[in-house]
Amino acid sequence: MIEHLTHLALPLLILLPLTSAALAFALGPGRGASLVIASSALQLLLALLLAATIGSAGPSHHAAGGWGAPLGIDLVADGLAAAMLLLTQGVALALFVFARGYFHQDSQDADHWAPAGRYFWPLASFLVAGMNALYLSEDIFNLYVTLELVGLAAVGLVASGGGATQTAAALRYLFAAILGSGAYLLGVALLYGSYGSVSIAALTPAIAASAPAVTTVALVAALLMVTGLLIKSALFPFHFWLPPAHGGSPAPVSALLSALVVKASIYLVLRLWLGPLQPLLAPFAWLPAILGASAILWGSWQAIRAERLKLLVAYSTVAQLGYLFIALPLAAASTTGVAPVAIVTLQAVAHGLAKAAMFAAAGIILHATGRDRVSDVAGIAERLPLTLFTFALAGVSLMGLPPSGGFLAKWLLIDLALAQGQWWLVAVIIAGGLLAAVYIFRVLRQAFLNLPEAEIEAEHQKARVVPRSAEWAAFALAASSILLGIFGGVPLLQLVGGSV
Amino acid sequence: MTTGLLFALTGVVLFAAGAAALLLVDHLLRRVLAFNIMGSGACLVLVGLAQRNGVPDPVPQAMVLTGIVVAVAATGLALALIRRLHAQTGATTLPRDGADND
Amino acid sequence: MTFNELLPLLVLCSSLLPGLAIFILPERQHRLRTGLNLFGAVAKIVLVSMLLVGVQAGESYGFRHAVAPGLELVFKADALGLLFITLSTVLWLFTTLYAIGYLEDAPHRSRFFGFFSLCVTATIGIAMAGNLFTFFVFYELLTLATFPLVAHRGTPDAKQGATVYLAYTLAGGAALLTGIVWLESLTHHTGFTHGGFVAGLLPGNESTLVAIFVLLIAGVGVKAAIVPLHGWLPKAMVAPAPVSALLHAVAVVKAGAFGVVRIVYEVFGIDTAQALGLLTPLAAIAAFTIIWGSVFALFQDKLKKRLAYSTISQVSYIVLGTALFGPIGTIGGLVHLVHQGVMKSTLFFAAGNYAETLGIHKVSEMNGVGRRMPATTIAFSLAALGMMGAPLTAGAISKAWLGDGASAAGMGWAVWVLTASSLLNAAYFLPILWRAWFRPPPSSWPEEHIARRGLLETHGLLLAPPLLTAALALVFGLLPEDVASPLTWARMIAEREYGLVTP
Amino acid sequence: MKRFAVSAAALGFAFWLISALLNLPATLIDLRPLLAEAIPKSGVAHPVTAVLLNTRGYDTLLEIAVLLVALIGVLIAVPPGNPALSERPATADDAMVPALARLVAPLAVFFAIYVLWAGAHRPGGAFQAAAILAAALVLLHLAGLTAAWSAPTLRLRIGLIAGFLIFLAIAAAPLLGGMLLQYPPALVGTLILVIESGLTISLALVLAGLFLLLADRGGVR
């Protein structure tokens, strides 16, 4: 029974969210929350099952249509994919519970003319389906379709904010996404033209063995694909679209995008770079690392300067994504100890949990105060202690302070960099942590400020209460990002480390 | 030179021109044209290169059909958003970089 | 899991779990919160006593938990750790009692006591850390848990103080992190070992080891408030008095000093450190800090600030003792770790009493306060005399051992530093005592909050803790050779763990 | 400056790639023989349709999801009750247009059915048929015979997703004993026809929706 379920886990992780998305759409605007949440819980169970199986029995395969690559499309889940699937289902489930409370509150607000939650459920469910499909696909053209599914769903979610800035942000995001997937598609076309297949399993040996005449084209293809994906990953300097899109959306959307969506394309960069494209791209590994380091410094600096709370959190994403790239040159050199990819995955998971919690907390704070400046959070420690605690816990993970998952990842990254004598990376990682502390404590110390009595009264008058379920869902995410550092490191690193 | 290779090369030029235009052009409708042209270029390369020996290859042809549907989807969404932005602000271009940040 | 593994965990949990429970408690659940606090504090004392008995009998306690392949959280309760654990545990109980009285009817008590318990947990974690990784985890946790306490009052001053505190401690944490990971990448071993574990690297890695030593000491030196890393301490005095008493007189600064001891003795080893020429500069910096803090204390009119500078000076006694090559200085440093903690919390309790009862914040307002609040002032006087190193006080014992240690180590100049410091101590404490006892009281106090009720000059819960700690300091001074005294324990540590032969 | 840099980069890229492509040898893997072998088992005779709905049917499944997502995105961009975007359709001035539309629409339906059916053997198929139907719907609207959609009703919503749900169901059913989309050999032709029929209707509605949801009759014609 369990064995059969594991066999089904791969396709079901795609079919379930697709079905619930379609049904949620049929149910009509603003409806379908329970359906999507139930499906999401089921998916989480499947992902857990999958991770457990992979941990003991190795990667899991599923040949769609029964043809098998290269004619058909294969689905493959290894430890890395399983970890990302687990992250996606877990964060999505918590955020969906959060979103139900958040949008429920929204819909009672009469002067909010465009309730952002009208089409949240089908779109979010399509988004999760797209990401799951992306993590499982072993076919570079199929990956293109999943990228488009994720990209368009994310653009739709950004636009759901309804305001002019959100529409502009959605358009900016759309054009960036299309440019990125366009470059990726041309890369796929060139690889197919060079090798006659779009299956990663077939391409990997073919690229490794290819003649010089082929490799020029293949190199262009590889650079195109990676550049396209980096645009979608918002790696500095391609980050221009991210802050408005993530900073301006409704809180559940920002959280989904920052915690999960950018990770999908980064996952693909890693998977392709360290997989089939490795022979072509090996000399370029320092480039993403330098960009990642710049992202850490630039994003942190922008976050320190940001006036708006959610923009601060969005720039923090720009910075934190940098950590996922700086390990790329380290991954090439073989090292004893923990596999570099596993460390990057740990960082991705820690950031996903923490950032989802932080955006959710920021959303609750904005909801309660009705204002969005960092200076407006004064007095929050008194009014929303749980949410502030959530924000702080998430911040601890982002700063890389113990005992969080972010800390563990940072420790291992520094260890890795030192082992290879890359002192400049150590400096960047340490500096990034300190800069993160500056922007996060900017918020926290403001939150502890007392408000004059009169203002407290006025705040209570206009306060909009966010349901407790939303607050607790956000807290659960933040707490997980901390617990990850204590209990999640060993299983996660073993799951991923064994696979790549 | 075969038909396939010729159109693959045409596709490369179309892609480069479309991508450059996507980056350079301000008017939103023209950006939609640009990314469609860019996508068409990529599709031409996909089929043309696969058929550079003159024999039709149904696999990339089917992929291109998928690609066209995706392009239509993106076009429809982009146009809807453009019209919405215009209805809200009267603008037909995006605000300058970063202007919509704050 | 055996009992010997479980016990350290229980000691940690006895403050962690009540702390977490208190966070969730609604503000108005006053009795339940007090109950939880006291239960935790008493339970911890009971558990720590069990540890004490066991360790004296030669049992070893500890457990480990892997957070990543090759990376472990290691807890152990050795004699040195227990010295610090016992100090923190006893003072936690007193401070909790004090804080319950101090914060009566104040807002945000759930938050306060929650973070307070977390701080104690972090301190215990530091004391029990069995390797540098664990030490770092709890060291940073302590930073995080104290931040809300410093910012607690929610005034712009508190915000600024908290910011300065963070800037210093996080930067120190970064230095510590770099040093630890660097060291680990060289040795693949971070477990504290008596005699150190870096000696194997010695021929060839001298400059690297010196750099790592500087990073590590700079990291812990921030919390130990070694000049020039001391700037946060006076600013952080905006925190409520119980916080100053436990955290800034004991937990935080002692965590730093304790870190110095661990690093010198159990990472580098005193012989290796001496061979690398690291001890003399460290002693010099400590001596400089001792004088610097005392001089600055002279010019402070705010009572808590004067105490803060005094802390800066006194904590470096411990560092100085550690940096003295030889057993006598070591014992002096270790015993001062306890003595200074007991005396300095007495002083902060008393200062809090003056502020809370009469609104006195400045030395210049203390005229005749001894007549209005005799009990508090007696406690204050005892502790102040101890700080000066007056005969028959705990402070005299520390200073005697430190002085002997300096002579034995051939650092005669350090004796002069100690003497100068004692004179300076007298110069900034004696005027206070004179004002308090011999100047006439003013016609009215700045802001009298609590009226005298019979024998009680202030709230009972505010009065008891300083009297208890003062009594403890007195006992330590009068019965230094007793079985349960810090001195005996410090000698045991020096003999058993560092193999030093003590006189 | 930016203009020059981007243009130069694009030009350089094109030259680099073209020069590399001119020397590209033949590929080692060729899927054509493999596909030729698979055609008899695929349930359709036309190779492109076989790839689209059988060997790479999974792509198509996700592609329909992309279209639905775009449609939802359009719905988001057209909030209900926004007067600027959903006005009453103006009747055409010219009576010729409606008459033409009335004539063309049934023909289009007929032609679409043919294209759909032909797809099994020769060029054509669900998407092309749907595009024809959608064009007919748009024409009917332009002729003033059908209204622009403001917000889709339940019936319309079901129509929009029915094809996708049918596809999903047929894709998932084989999981009971085999792989995703692994049609039972006996039914493969029929199942593909069912999928294509469902998709034709839904895709036609989706494609038409991209236009009809936005159709704005407020301006001067």
Place this chain on the structure above:
Amino acid sequence: MTSALAFDLLLAALLLLSAWQAMRTPHLGRALLAFVVFGLLMALAWARLDAPDIALAEAAVGAGLSGVLLFDAWRAIRNKPDSGKNAGDEA
């Protein structure tokens, strides 16, 4: 040069020309028209590449549906009286 190759070359040139027009011609309406022409030429190119399925789809969608959508959008944003910020048609 065979006539087929000549035709292909002409078609490729026309494709590039129409794409250029679509992106560069100052008048937006003409640009859209050029784009529809581009779509039709693409359909022809697909036919030359023995891809009648794509040719059919391209003609129906690339030229037809996209064209209708684009012209409708153009009309919508052109006819708005408040398009004061319209800085677009210069490209």
